[in-house]
Amino acid sequence: MWDNQTIMMIVEGTGVTLYMTLVSTLIAYLLGLPMGIALVVMAPGGLKPNKVIYKILDVVVNIVRSIPFLILLMLIIPFTRFVVGRSYGATATIVPLSLAAAPFVARLVESSLLEVDHGVIEAAQSMGASLWNIIWKVLLAEARTSLIVGATIALGTILGYSAMAGVVGGGGLGDIAIRYGYYRWQFDIMIVTVILLVGLVQILQVLGTKLSKKLDRRITG
Numbered sequence: 001m002w003d004n005q006t007i008m009m010i011v012e013g014t015g016v017t018l019y020m021t022l023v024s025t026l027i028a029y030l031l032g033l034p035m036g037i038a039l040v041v042m043a044p045g046g047l048k049p050n051k052v053i054y055k056i057l058d059v060v061v062n063i064v065r066s067i068p069f070l071i072l073l074m075l076i077i078p079f080t081r082f083v084v085g086r087s088y089g090a091t092a093t094i095v096p097l098s099l100a101a102a103p104f105v106a107r108l109v110e111s112s113l114l115e116v117d118h119g120v121i122e123a124a125q126s127m128g129a130s131l132w133n134i135i136w137k138v139l140l141a142e143a144r145t146s147l148i149v150g151a152t153i154a155l156g157t158i159l160g161y162s163a164m165a166g167v168v169g170g171g172g173l174g175d176i177a178i179r180y181g182y183y184r185w186q187f188d189i190m191i192v193t194v195i196l197l198v199g200l201v202q203i204l205q206v207l208g209t210k211l212s213k214k215l216d217r218r219i220t221g
Helices: 004-041 051-066 069-075 077-084 090-114 118-126 131-142 144-168 172-182 187-215
Strands: none
Touching: 004 051, 004 090, 004 131, 004 144, 004 172, 004 187, 051 090, 069 077, 069 090, 069 144, 077 090, 090 144, 118 131, 131 144, 144 172, 144 187, 172 187
16 A cells, blocks of 8 residues: 555655654753753862752753653653643654753763863863863863764664654654554554664764764874
């Protein structure tokens, strides 16, 4: 039953999946990047230690990361409905996707920034660099390759989350796989959606790897 309507449905589903993934990743980084920076800066022994704020952020990140995505998706339905006016569809799915991914992004950012050579940071401090300059011109600049690798991982993870949202009518390839592949026993459609999801992850992985290598000043030749 691979008519034009079915093909267009798959194409549109792929577009919706990319829409949810890319927008959710952007929002997750808008939320998670500052959190990751704060976790590094305010940690004991950090640039500006603050035990109370660090502990609060650390606990919040750990708690949200511990909640399975499907449970979080259903848990915040009232909030999702308040933000976008409904609790189903691609745009509505972006809300739980972003909130679920933000703590994950924060940990990725934290891990990347902790890889920066402490000697470089001390050199910047000795030259009188401000906190903001150290964060922007030292931490983020030196960790950019690792940050891009982390962003690639985040994209793949969020793409997987978006497929899970199909269980509750989230839209995209996951929704198609559930509605047609599972409920209607059309396994050919399910196989195609799985192949497309895997392909999207691989494409994002390749692009992220190439970009990180291009920006990695340690790689020569």
